[in-house]
Amino acid sequence: MxxxxxxxxxxxxxxxxxxxxxxxxxxxxxxxxxxxxxxxxxxxxxxxxxxxxxxxxxxxxxxxxxxxxxxxxxxxxxxxxxxxxxxKNYFKPIRIGKDCIIRASFHEHEPGYTYNIIIDPKMAFGTGNHETTFLMISEMLKLDLNGKELLDMGCGTAVLAILARMKGAGRVVAIDIDEWAYNNALENIRLNNTNDIQVALGGAEQIPAFGEFDIVFANINRNILLDDIRHYNESMKPGAFLYMSGFYLQDIPAIEEECKRNGLALLSHTEKNNWVAVKVQKQ
Ligand SMILES: C[S@@+](CC[C@H](N)C(=O)[O-])C[C@H]1O[C@@H](n2cnc3c(N)ncnc32)[C@H](O)[C@@H]1O
CATH class of the missing domain: 3.30.70 (Alpha-Beta Plaits)
Incomplete structure (x- = not known):
């Protein structure tokens, strides 16, 4: 070609x-x-x-x-x-905090990190290069995930799902609408020996088949999040947390309004180069 x-x-x-x-x-x-x-x-x-x-x-x-x-x-x-x-040219190892490194299998292993994630990206989004992935990983690193049930919506490379599993989450589900991302997620899950992550191809219509979650991560984009927050909400246990990214600082009011409409409270946000990640809780 x-x-x-x-x-x-x-x-x-x-x-x-x-x-x-x-x-x-x-x-x-x-x-x-x-x-x-x-x-x-x-x-x-x-x-x-x-x-x-x-x-x-x-x-x-x-x-x-x-x-x-x-x-x-x-x-x-x-x-x-x-x-x-x-x-080879674009994807360099990314270090997030002192605990986490994301690298490709063709990069040298670097010792000294608690979470050493291998991603062969094949263009599926999610190497940590992008601000939104960086923000979501930084948020996840703060959490105690032991035994938690977690959904990674719009998983891309599945980097968030893999980290969640490494951090002891009890059940992890990763969903992406893009076939290339879906296949890449499966490949990266194998590379990281996190084989019990469940992966599905599709959008929000896939979620109900996987029950309820303590934590949902969704790094997609403003319009899809606005459409799908109500579906994420239906899958969240009382008091569950929802982390969302893939939009800009100026989009927070629209996202917050849709959250409120669904009984979700926006608790905080983090920012990098005008991109944001928000933390939301079911009331
Ligand atoms: C910004 S990337 C995030 C990838 C990864 N989770 C990360 O944090 O780096 C967004 C992903 O969402 C997927 N996506 C787009 N629309 C979607 C939808 N309606 N439902 C599920 N996934 C979707 C895309 O295929 C893409 O892989």
């Missing part, structure tokens, strides 16, 4: 790495499979069958960060294993 390589540069006061993260996530939604980052911007790769100039222009026109002008050039390149390129 041939690929288009698109090189994106920016005119913006915002740090390039922040724009790169947001742009990679936007482009992932229209079929871009892999990315390499550099100090001037981002290179993205998409199969010639999926490349649609109009779709790209619509995405750039609706880019969620203000004050960013995006320029790009394109070229058709011969077939290559772009996932491998991306993994």
């Amino acid at each position: 041939n690929y288009y390589e698109l090189t994106f540069t920016y005119t913006s006061p915002i740090e390039t790495s922040i724009i790169n993260d947001v742009l990679a996530s936007e482009l992932g939604e229209i079929g871009f499979e892999s990315f390499t980052e550099n100090e001037n911007g981002l290179q993205g790769y998409i199969s010639d069958q999926l490349y649609n100039v109009r779709g790209l222009q619509d995405k750039l026109a609706g880019f969620p960060l203000d004050n960013v002008e995006i320029h790009y050039t394109e070229s058709l390149v011969e077939s290559k294993d772009w996932n491998e390129e991306w993994e």
Whole structure:
């Protein structure tokens, strides 16, 4: 298969790495499979069958960060294993706090961490590179999960589910709507010997089959969370906690309102580069 390589540069006061993260996530939604980052911007790769100039222009026109002008050039390149390129160039080991490291199987083992998570991302979101994953992991590291029943909704690589299992959660369920993420979650669960995590392919309609939870983690995006908070709520035991991320500081009021409508109280939030994670409790 041939690929288009698109090189994106920016005119913006915002740090390039922040724009790169947001742009990679936007482009992932229209079929871009892999990315390499550099100090001037981002290179993205998409199969010639999926490349649609109009779709790209619509995405750039609706880019969620203000004050960013995006320029790009394109070229058709011969077939290559772009996932491998991306993994090698873009995914560096991430250390979160003093206890947790997330690395790929091709990185050297680093001793001294309580939680040593191996992720082979294959483009499923969730390496810890992104602010929202970082925030969610940081929240999870604070919790005593011993014996708790936990749902990881929008699991991506299953990094949150794997950490939950490593932290002693009694029953862990991971659900993702994307087939690639689902398969990658299964692969990462095997790599980390956390085989008793249950994984399902689908959206919120899958949740009732798995009963009730003490804790739900959902790192997805503003609109899906607004639609699905009521379904998460139905799966939560009295007093259960819901952690959500995948949206910006300015989205908190809308999320909080939907929580209140469902009898959930927003207790606190953490923030990184304008991305947030909120902690919510069932009343
Ligand atoms: C931002 S990623 C989060 C991945 C990982 N949990 C993390 O924290 O890094 C969001 C994931 O949600 C999945 N997703 C999108 N819409 C969904 C839905 N309606 N139900 C379940 N998963 C969904 C996407 O496929 C993607 O893997």
